[in-house]
Amino acid sequence: MTVLTDNPQSPFYEQLLCAVDKQLLHLQDARGKFLLDKVHERNMKYYIHNVVDKPWNNHLLLVIYVYSDNNADVGTIYNVIGNIHSRLKDIFDVFQLENMTEFDVETHMYQYLKGSYYQEHSDSKRKELLKWYRAVSYNKKKWITTKLNSSKQSYFDQYLFPMPSYDSRDFPFTKSATEQAHNTRKNETDVIVPLLPQIRAEGHFRWNQLNRLRQAFLKACEQAKKTNCPLPLEFHYDEPERIGERFYFRLWDKPAFALLHPDQFPSSSLKSAYKRIGAYSEDNNQYFVEFIKAECLEEDDEAEGLWFMELFEKGVIGQWFANATDEEIKQKRALLYSWGYGEEGKGRNPQPFSSRHKGVLATSTFISRYQHIAEGTLLDVEPLYAAVTFGLLAVDIFTTTGARLNELLQISNTRECIRKVKVENKLNYSFYAIPKGRDEVEPFYISEQTMKLIQLVAKLLKDHYGSEKIPSVKYRYSRSHLFPVPKPYFFQYHNNSFTEFTVWACLRFLLHGLNFESKEGKPVVIKTHLLRHAFATEAVQRQGLPIDIVAKILHQRDIGVTEYYAEPTPSQVAQSVSDLHDVISDYVDLDETVLRSPEELEKELEEYKQQVGVFNNVLGGTCVTAFVCPTKMQCLGCQAKVPQPEKKQELEEVIELSKDMEKRFTKMNLPVEVKKAKTMRKYARNELKEIELIEKYREEQKYEPHIQFDRR
Template sequence: MTVSSPKPQSPFYEKLLGNVDKQLLHFRDTRDSFILDKMNEMYLKYFINNVVDKPWKDHLFLLMLFYREKNSNVRYIYRIVATINRRLSHLFEYYHLTEMEEFDTETHLYQYFKGSIFKEDSDSMRSLFLKEYTTCSYTTRKWVATKILKEQQEYFQQFIFPMPSYNASDFSFTKSAKEQAQRTRKSETDVIVPLLSEIRSEGNFRLEKLERLRNAYLKACERVKLQNVVLPLDFTYDEPERVGERYYFRLWDKPSFVLNHQDQFKTSIKAAINRTGVYSDENNHYFVEFIKAEKLDEDEEAEGLWFIELFENGVVGQWTQNASDDEIKQKRELLNSWGYGEENSNRNTKPFFSTHKGILTPSTFVSIHKDKVDGVLLDVEPLYVAGTFGLLILDICTTTGARLNELLQINNSNECIRTVKVDNKLRFSFNVIPKGRDEVEAFYISEQTMKLIQRVGLMLRTHYATEKIPSVLYRGNRKQLFPKPKPYFFQYHSKALENFAIATSLRFLLHGLRFDTQEGKPVVVKTHLLRHAFATEAVQRQKIPVDIVAKFLHQRDLKITGYYSEPTPSQISQSMSDLHDIISDYIDLDEAVLRAPEELEKELEEYKEKVGVFNNVIGGTCVTNHVCPIKMACLGCQAKIPDPEKKHELLEVIELSRDMEKRYSALGLTIDVKKAKVMRKHARNELKEIELIENYREEQNYEPSIHFNK
């Protein structure tokens, strides 16, 4: 047993003392350590600023004790505390309540959930609050009864939120909220599905753009070190012909920035001159100022770097800190217009705050002094790290449909990354534990995906200055399955990434790609949305049976796969149009019936000699290890990875389809004429994707000439 101090050592202890019940404040875990000392400043600051004067302060503090002992995600604790505090504040104000003893779940809460008050609140808001409130009440009650000494239980029970007698099934909003969420998801999927290859390609182009910026930045830093150049140092470089732009930058370090902006500094000048304290060599670092972008050959305005507007508008990181009410309102409205928050909402969403050191968010120095220049101050490495993670996330989600939790498991071990040689070519898979399982299963990936994994590995080895990726503790869901540290690819600064860092990296990479639903609402690409899009593409556009797609997605419940892959509004409209065109054609009802497992096994026996993982097919490589999903009609199949080296095969297919169309037309075989046209359409689509692959491969080898100016 560890010897603990007589009082908590948390820097927040003094602010909480006298505001929170003393027994709660001094509560210790089984090792006799104060739980307060293990709490995170994120939710403690919120609690101090927003809760300590509320009647339910001790109830929420008990809740924080429970979730901290459960080792829950920091942002999850923050969200739970903020949600309950916000809703109770509204209810107490509406009913003029001043004490928790006055609060009646059967009256006050019930009227809210019934919709009698706060009618402007959506069904999803009511549904979420009911779920979170009842979960918190139940789990804290169970924790007190099982984890706290019996002599303390009665005292602590007074701080448990009262449990209502009703549940979600008693209200219509639960079903309504679920249906609305499904409609929203399908509407968003409708936008994304036709653009999957273009989105993936744009992600590749953007990472290459970041790579060129990083290389130019590193060369500028090297020039300063080797030639003893006095900063600032201006440099420019040209983007490839496809972009046709020139970028202008200025390299700074902390002392040079202070000395060149002395009128805006007071106490730091002497330290900057002598390079002491925070301006010493060991505490110094380089950063850049983006000056401008200009077109090389056209009289047009340059697009520049896609992420510059995020920094220009000051919405990266914890943008609400030190901001006035007017600034917060303006930035919130801007983020909402981009789709990162709810329209007309007062909630301050932080879509570009990774909560992970070194990912996207700039250093404290750059953040504090960003307004002292006319250009835009940038820390280059956090941008590159976010972009590199973002592209790997995008690639895996759009080619395998993997879940976020499955991404986080990918690690640099023989048990996870497996390579086999088929027909003298290396083929790859990663092996992780899917949701609801206890054993690893294989996710087959392309050579392109493997290169991106290796790219992340190189970035991590460079970051750590080691030959191998270090092992860290897993921090995603289902932690109990992964108790030992592993060399996870999704890690940085000695910590495994969590969900929010994944979402932030993906948002950053794709920011500015405007996607709007048919109702005109902006769509933000998320990992789960890409999973829906992958399933919808496979079933609705590529006609792969639902039971096979369930294997791709590692899902056991075919109903869920069916929901994921339901046709989108646009697909329904297009299908009706196609149906009108071929109304006299036949429909094979047998193909529409979901096959039983016995039938699948029979088909597997029938096809196992003909198909298999990594077989060569027209225009690419087959990566399914199940029954051929479309009976060997490989053109347009979601289970195939297009291969630029097989481009000539697709060109031959196009010529062949033209010849077939002429022959069938002459014979009056209208259905076969349509099949020939579809064949040509699929081949052209795959050629387009191959062209995009060729373009970003070409840009990978582009090395811009960098020009330096004093």
């Protein structure tokens, strides 16, 4: 390998200089790039905080190098080093080992795996150790053999983990742990799969509700500024008929809130609030609302209010345990466990609604500090609106493409990422991202509905930044070394791109309270990877797609038992994705920043027309498949069709026609044709249900509540 005199540029270099092997610290790849510079900061922070002073520090640093050089996912590397480090620490403690030369994998690890020690450890924990340890042993040896010259191989062999003579078949825990994990995942997936359309629809309904609150908030702010009326300004509005409730609020700003609660603020703060200086100046001021109550408009039932109110009322937003007493922590932890967030008995404080990102779901310091003195519940509206907007786009992409989290976060407002082609005045879209374990971008086919939501996020960002352009920011998640150049990523806010924690928090906030339960009665929490599993299950079990094609759609390399399947063509993959889209959309105008020149578009259109047919209006909707018809022109029930509410009457006529056909074929003793007629009716009714959901959230998008300002 080429030896360079320069040092690594990693910000962690100085901290490691005297703590690890210097040759290891300066190890380079085949292109002369320091391996340390390729390691994600998340994994280096974990290493420095937990591993650097342990006897196995050099061994694990080499593991990080090898997996990073092989383009392993950041989360995978984190899990590998975390698992091996934790178990080595246990083993060294129980056997009182002091260095790696004393460690004998055939004795010490074997005794642990047999259960001779730490009987309280689960079968899954032992299984994970053996799995990752053997994988690390193999991958490190292979990497050293193939990537280093003979002299370096001899030197770095000292940091290999010896391969054990035993494997998972030698221990009874393997089958037990595997079955338990499989059953858990299967049970959770079974709950989610049939509800994917409802999950998307509920996401839209909730975004609509938060958008109504935001519009009312902005109008109240405008009213306060225009009339110069004293705060608080009380207002209320009615929700749509589907909800049938009236919401009451107060509009505050910081000075007004302080001056009307004088016994809760020091005299210096009251003086600043009165003069509107310092922390209470115009530059530091903020408007916020106080949710007073919700009441039913017609029935005498108890109003539900905003779906997320209990999260604020129970005080579990953000790092809720920071200033809590031991009793409060105990109560809130039990509440979060009951909702399915975290595992009871682990002694940890779950943070399901901590975005770890400024301006997204996070409550301002002022509101957090003085929430307890308000009559109602204080809310920062803009961070909540940002959370549901990003959450809605994430739900849509996860459930219609099966994309991974790191692929979602790569979506940027660039022509290299967002691509389109126009056929017969219809735009068809895809985004390009680098999948897990790859180095080159691959296409992810998306619908017009997804593009509409991307444009919604684009508008949010432009309003937030007060600019017509989305700023370029540094990529901060998995394998960031592949994305060294800042880009205008859609998942960003306050000049920082998102990490996994922000997306998780947005999803949980948007979908909280839907109360999914397994057959055993255990709560099921929506997770990004669970949605990916649900997408795959929907594709294989409900749509009957071959597993090898699903593997291509999911951008997976290993299809295991499906190796006998033929390699699917790109047209099969694109066609299959179109089959799975279960969406309704309006025409979407793309930003000029992603529009191609007329020459490029014309050229691509001609190439496209040579490969595909013309998109046509079909029964109950519009065909969106770009390739060979998947149902041989049997359009009713085809997932390659976008149902349109405007064509609802056509489906209603089909239902009546199918009834007549069933009677005729029954008289003619044609049971197969009778079955076809029943199937036709079932498909038409299913599409009508989909259209009904779309009509409802479309109607609510247009609903503008009349805001009443209450004079004091």
